[in-house]
Amino acid sequence: MSALSAVLERVLGIVGEGHLLTDTAAVGEHAVDGQTPLAVAFPGTAEEVAALLRAAGEAKLSVLLRGAGHHLYLGAPAGPIGLVVCLTRLDQVVEYDAGDLTITAQAGMPLSALQQLVGKRGQMLPLDPPGPESATLGGMLAANLSGPMRMRYGAPRDLLLGTRVALTTGELIKTGGRTVKNVAGYDLTKLLIGSLGTVGAMVELTLRLVPAPEQRAVMLAALPAERAMKVASGVASSAWEMSACAVVNQAGTIRLRPYLPAVERRDAYAVCAGLSGSPEAVARQEREVISLVGGGAARLDGVDADRVWQRVRGLAYPTGAEAVLLRVGVLPSAVGDTLRLLSYQPGWSAVAQVGDGIVYAAPMQETDIMSVKKAVAAIRRAGEEAGGFAVLESAPVSLKREVGVWGEGIRNADLMRKLKSAYDPAGVLGCGRLV
Amino acid sequence: MKAVVDKKVLRSWAKIVGRQHVLTQPADVRLYSYDSSTARGRPEAVVFPATTEEVSRVVKLCAERGIPFVPRGAGTNLSGGSVPLQGGVVIGLSRMNQVLGIDVSNRQAVVQPGVVNLDLQKMLEPHHLQFCPDPASQKASTIGGNVAENAGGPHCLKYGVTTNHVLALTVVLPNGEVRKLGSAVADPPGYDLVGLFVGSEGTFGIATEMILRLKPLPESVQVILALFESLEAAGEAVSRIIAAGIVASALEIMDRSTIEAVEASFPSGLPLDVEALLVIELDGLEGALDKDTQRCADICRELKARSLEIGKTPADRERLWAARKSAFGATARLSPAMLVNDATVPRTRIPEALRQIQEIEQRHRVRIAKVFHAGDGNLHSNILYERTDPDGLRRAEAACAEIFRAAAGVGGTITGEHGVGAEKPRYLQLIYSQADIAAQGKLREVFDPQGLANPGKVLPPEGAGR
Numbered sequence: 061m062s063a064l065s066a067v068l069e070r071v072l073g074i075v076g077e078g079h080l081l082t083d084t085a086a087v088g089e090h091a092v093d094g095q096t097p098l099a100v101a102f103p104g105t106a107e108e109v110a111a112l113l114r115a116a117g118e119a120k121l122s123v124l125l126r127g128a129g130h131h132l133y134l135g136a137p138a139g140p141i142g143l144v145v146c147l148t149r150l151d152q153v154v155e156y157d158a159g160d161l162t163i164t165a166q167a168g169m170p171l172s173a174l175q176q177l178v179g180k181r182g183q184m185l186p187l188d189p190p191g192p193e194s195a196t197l198g199g200m201l202a203a204n205l206s207g208p209m210r211m212r213y214g215a216p217r218d219l220l221l222g223t224r225v226a227l228t229t230g231e232l233i234k235t236g237g238r239t240v241k242n243v244a245g246y247d248l249t250k251l252l253i254g255s256l257g258t259v260g261a262m263v264e265l266t267l268r269l270v271p272a273p274e275q276r277a278v279m280l281a282a283l284p285a286e287r288a289m290k291v292a293s294g295v296a297s298s299a300w301e302m303s304a305c306a307v308v309n310q311a312g313t314i315r316l317r318p319y320l321p322a323v324e325r326r327d328a329y330a331v332c333a334g335l336s337g338s339p340e341a342v343a344r345q346e347r348e349v350i351s352l353v354g355g356g357a358a359r360l361d362g363v364d365a366d367r368v369w370q371r372v373r374g375l376a377y378p379t380g381a382e383a384v385l386l387r388v389g390v391l392p393s394a395v396g397d398t399l400r401l402l403s404y405q406p407g408w409s410a411v412a413q414v415g416d417g418i419v420y421a422a423p424m425q426e427t428d429i430m431s432v433k434k435a436v437a438a439i440r441r442a443g444e445e446a447g448g449f450a451v452l453e454s455a456p457v458s459l460k461r462e463v464g465v466w467g468e469g470i471r472n473a474d475l476m477r478k479l480k481s482a483y484d485p486a487g488v489l490g491c492g493r494l495v
Numbered sequence: 496m497k498a499v500v501d502k503k504v505l506r507s508w509a510k511i512v513g514r515q516h517v518l519t520q521p522a523d524v525r526l527y528s529y530d531s532s533t534a535r536g537r538p539e540a541v542v543f544p545a546t547t548e549e550v551s552r553v554v555k556l557c558a559e560r561g562i563p564f565v566p567r568g569a570g571t572n573l574s575g576g577s578v579p580l581q582g583g584v585v586i587g588l589s590r591m592n593q594v595l596g597i598d599v600s601n602r603q604a605v606v607q608p609g610v611v612n613l614d615l616q617k618m619l620e621p622h623h624l625q626f627c628p629d630p631a632s633q634k635a636s637t638i639g640g641n642v643a644e645n646a647g648g649p650h651c652l653k654y655g656v657t658t659n660h661v662l663a664l665t666v667v668l669p670n671g672e673v674r675k676l677g678s679a680v681a682d683p684p685g686y687d688l689v690g691l692f693v694g695s696e697g698t699f700g701i702a703t704e705m706i707l708r709l710k711p712l713p714e715s716v717q718v719i720l721a722l723f724e725s726l727e728a729a730g731e732a733v734s735r736i737i738a739a740g741i742v743a744s745a746l747e748i749m750d751r752s753t754i755e756a757v758e759a760s761f762p763s764g765l766p767l768d769v770e771a772l773l774v775i776e777l778d779g780l781e782g783a784l785d786k787d788t789q790r791c792a793d794i795c796r797e798l799k800a801r802s803l804e805i806g807k808t809p810a811d812r813e814r815l816w817a818a819r820k821s822a823f824g825a826t827a828r829l830s831p832a833m834l835v836n837d838a839t840v841p842r843t844r845i846p847e848a849l850r851q852i853q854e855i856e857q858r859h860r861v862r863i864a865k866v867f868h869a870g871d872g873n874l875h876s877n878i879l880y881e882r883t884d885p886d887g888l889r890r891a892e893a894a895c896a897e898i899f900r901a902a903a904g905v906g907g908t909i910t911g912e913h914g915v916g917a918e919k920p921r922y923l924q925l926i927y928s929q930a931d932i933a934a935q936g937k938l939r940e941v942f943d944p945q946g947l948a949n950p951g952k953v954l955p956p957e958g959a960g961r
Contacts (some may be wrong), residue, residue, distance in 0.1 A: 077700075077885075088723055092522060105627065127667045157841070158738070159737060159738055159842055159843040160841045160842050160843050161737065161842065162841065172843045178596045182740055183740075214655065214659060215681070215682070217658075217659075217690055218655055218659045227934070231930045231934070232930075233880075233928070233930050233931045233934045234928070234931050235931070236935075237906075237907070237908045238841055238906050238907075238910065239839045239840065239841055239871070239872055239873075239906075239907055239913055239927065240842075240871045240872070240946055241647055241651060241656060241838060241871050241872070241907050241908075241911035242908040242910075242911060243656075243694050243841050243872050243910050243911065243912055243913070243914055243915070244908045244909050244910050244915060244919070244926060244927075245692065245915060245923055245927060245931075245932070245935050245953065245954065246694070246695060246935045246938050246939070246953065247645070247658065247690055247691060247693070247694050247695075248669070248691075248934060248935055248938060249690075250658075250687045250690025250691050251687070251690075251691060251938070253687055253690070254685075254686070254687060255686060269744060270742070271740035271741075272740075274740075293600075297600070297602065297711065298711060299623070299712060299714045299780075299781060299951055320546060337779075337780075337783065338783055338786060338787070340780070340781065340783040340786065341780050341783040342784060344780050344781075344783060345780075345783060354592060366928060381757060387682075388922060389678070389680040389681050389682055389683065390680055391598075391679060391680060392600070392601050392602070393598075393600045393601050398795075415681055416681045417681050418681055418682070419622060441590060447679070447680060448678075448680040449680065449683060449684065451684055458577045465684075466684040466685075467684075469683040470683075470689060471675065471678075471683065471685065471871040472674060472676065472685065473676075473685065474688045475674070475688065475941070476685050476688075478941045479938070479941050480939065482937040482938070482941050483934070493685075494685070494686075495685070
């Protein structure tokens with residue numbers, strides 16, 4: 061028996077028949093960045109995940125962790141993939157007592173299922189990542205995904221309280237805890253957030269919840285660029301406790317057409333401002349937005365508001381397998397300039413989370429690679445000149461290789477490599493997608 | 496082998512920071528041998544650098560000579576974090592006390608570690624901004640210390656702890672290297688090194704500059720002060736407020752012992768025969784708070800609050816907060832010898848934890864003055880003892896350990912905001928397995944392979960991997 065078939069035998073022994081794919085057609089569907097894995101395993105327990113990672117570490121078999129697979133476009137192009145470990149069978153709630161305002165759930169649980177569950181108790185997980193809500197909790201946190209609501213409720217790092225993690229040593233360790241305040245020991249949880257599966261496999265997560273607001277609505281307005289930015293900055297710097305705020309550039313407004321009050325002017329941007337809270341608070345927020353806009357803002361409530369946000373978030377998600385998507389990070393005060401520079405890239409949509417200084421940009425139509433390359437270079441330059449960076453989140457592998465994913469590179473990469481190898485000495489996790 | 500701070504290294508440090516900024520006289524260095532905890536340890540020298548570069552050069556010499564170093568802000572630490580357990584040098588950061596910039600449009604501030612928390616708040620106020628962490632020590636404690644300890648405070652309930660408000664750090668690593676971690680811009684590529692560094696209690700190096708996230712000050716604030724006949728009723732009020740979906744900005748409980756202490760030190764006419772005092776603070780939009788305030792007041796009435804007062808003006812609010820804010824100082828006056836327990840439990844387990852703490856108090860014949868950040872389950876049990884009673888400290892320590900165990904037993908943690916420091920490494924095993932602790936030790940190995948940065952803190956020796 062070859063070394064390879066020996067390890068696959070061991071993997072099969074861990075997950076059992078019916079939970080391992082090895083035939084060419086089946087594994088082909090799990091290819092990432094053109095790399096077809098040797099096998100795909102679907103562990104059913106945390107212990108199985110740990111055993112899989114240990115087997116992979118010992119056999120030096122590279123491992124790509126995944127949940128629903130909606131965000132595998134992120135990161136540097138994957139190197140050769142030995143084993144894909146898919147965590148979707150780990151989809152149970154471990155502990156939920158509404159009075160704690162926290163929930164502990166397995167990593168493979170879809171965000172939508174969690175929201176439904178806690179929604180019944182008048183609560184929500186305040187995370188609105190780009191892409192489908194069937195994304196898993198583990199994937200969402202490993203990819204550090206957030207959306208416009210971050211302005212009010214914070215980033216994933218502010219919401220994840222603790223985890224249970226499988227390491228390539230075969231150990232299952234606990235990081236953090238279940239209380240909202242905890243400074244016992246080092247905050248190892250932070251290392252997992254955004255680690256793209258390069259450190260360990262989160263199998264359980266404890267997350268902070270918030271009471272769902274009594275009312276929620278969105279105000280939409282179409283405005284010339286400068287005024288749109290003024291409204292958005294006004295909202296973001298206010299003490300009005302609004303739930304979210306985004307600005308969509310002219311090209312991107314096409315996606316909002318059904319909801320947007322007449323957008324005729326070619327230079328019109330859309331401002332989306334989330335109202336939330338008690339009826340008194342929402343009424344006040346609405347008045348403030350109207351006075352900032354100077355009239356001409358539409359209010360959409362409840363489910364319609366959710367649909368608007370879905371579309372806004374859609375602009376931060378690649379439209380196809382190899383579609384180009386850039387994430388630009390700049391200071392909030394530089395968002396306006398960044399959007400203006402983006403307007404020189406015809407046909408590129410952009411959505412800005414103004415308060416957080418995050419701009420997603422993508423070409424709306426398929427264009428030739430040369431012009432995409434030029435646009436990427438220009439956007440990157442603009443981002444870097446504004447003291448930030450532009451990460452090429454999604455693109456054809458060849459383009460990612462050619463222009464690089466991280467822009468100027470990752471600062472303190474040496475420290476990060478040391479951290480990674482402390483937890484993954486065999487270097488099998490993540491297939492080179494981060495460090 | 497313990498390295499010596501010899502004349503040669505002292506001369507080098509003097510050259511770096513200036514002779515007048517190096518202390519070696521026993522009477523001088525003794526002032527740096529303690530903090531607000533019971534831990535003690537005498538440094539061989541104290542140096543006060545003025546710049547990042549000076550810190551780097553001082554630390555580099557430590558690395559070359561194998562000299563342990565301990566960074567120190569105001570020394571208000573409650574877990575021994577700033578005490579040099581293994582001698583060596585204390586690096587005082589009080590000269591680095593400048594606010595380097597306030598960027599109003601981006602809601603950020605750039606500060607040096609020696610800036611006092613409250614001083615920063617005062618500078619931010621005219622801009623209608625705040626740095627959310629507000630530890631009780633904020634009149635004295637420094638931002639550097641807040642970052643090292645991941646400090647909390649009453650308002651973390653709504654706004655989160657220090658780590659939620661730090662964007663970037665300039666740090667001197669234990670080998671003397673200067674690094675910039677994180678970014679003023681959101682989500683820089685790579686691991687969250689800032690998140691690892693905040694709360695590392697001086698064991699990963701020294702933060703010499705920090706970029707902080709600021710929040711707008713709330714438009715409107717209302718405070719309710721309610722007095723209860725039992726501690727349980729006050730705890731129940733907190734649970735019901737949370738269950739009602741009300742997001743208070745603070746929910747604070749004090750017990751009878753603490754009320755007595757406060758009245759003895761700063762009399763304000765509080766009745767001495769009530770068992771608990773609850774402070775509820777709500778903040779938000781002008782005109783949108785009254786309803787929630789009424790709901791909170793109704794909950795207190797349902798639970799037979801003996802008295803209830805609502806404050807809406809700054810003067811009234813301050814008056815209603817006064818007792819709570821002076822609690823720690825007043826308790827220390829009641830009995831200068833006390834152990835401060837910082838156990839934290841899931842919110843639904845507060846009533847059970849309260850019962851257990853009262854039972855522990857009786858069983859060990861100690862007096863516990865309880866001051867709780869009840870809204871987030873952070874229960875400060877101040878265990879009082881007599882210095883003259885040889886058995887007093889022993890009983891207090893036994894009670895303290897049992898409270899840790901009780902908290903761990905209901906899914907809580909041994910410290911919510913004070914840090915592990917010198918006092919609690921041995922209790923980590925109540926909440927973490929050996930493997931969990933070893934995994935944390937790997938982090939320390941990466942940042943401080945020589946083990947010179949604040950040795951003896953956070954992790955138990957066996958967990959530190961050496």
